Amino acid sequence: MSTQAAITPAADALIDERALSKLRWRCRRGLLENDLLIERFFNKHADTLTESQAQGLRELMDLSDNDLLDLLLCRKEPQGDLQRPDVEEVLSLIRTAP
Known part of the structure; x- marks a missing residue:
């Protein structure tokens, strides 16, 4: 289930x-x-988590553990429905968190 997050003030x-x-x-x-x-x-x-980032994180949580780990460790990049700004932003934040 994937929904396109609108870029709005909300x-x-x-x-x-x-x-x-x-x-x-x-x-x-x-x-x-x-x-x-x-x-x-x-x-x-x-x-500082925004609604948009939270939606991106929810989309990532729909993945299996192994697929998620591949994305988090940069073994793969988001494809298909996951090629969205909100998903890519939160993925970048997870990858770079110290």
């Missing part, structure tokens, strides 16, 4: 605390490597 709004909590829960993965990378992302960006 897309740039920060997500609220409840939505952030739900998103964190949804991001729990079966592979420790994915969990570590995603947790590091949340530690750095949770306070």
Whole structure:
């Protein structure tokens, strides 16, 4: 299920605390490597996460653990429905989180 995120002022709004909590829960993965990378992302960006970035992250969470890990480790690049600015932005943030 993929929806094209519109670039609107609402897309740039920060997500609220409840939505952030739900998103964190949804991001729990079966592979420790994915969990570590995603947790590091949340530690750095949770306070500034926008609705658009949250939608991109939700799209990434629809992937299998192995496909997600390939994207996070730059073994693959987003293709098809994932070639969208919101997905690519959040993927870049996850890849570069210290």
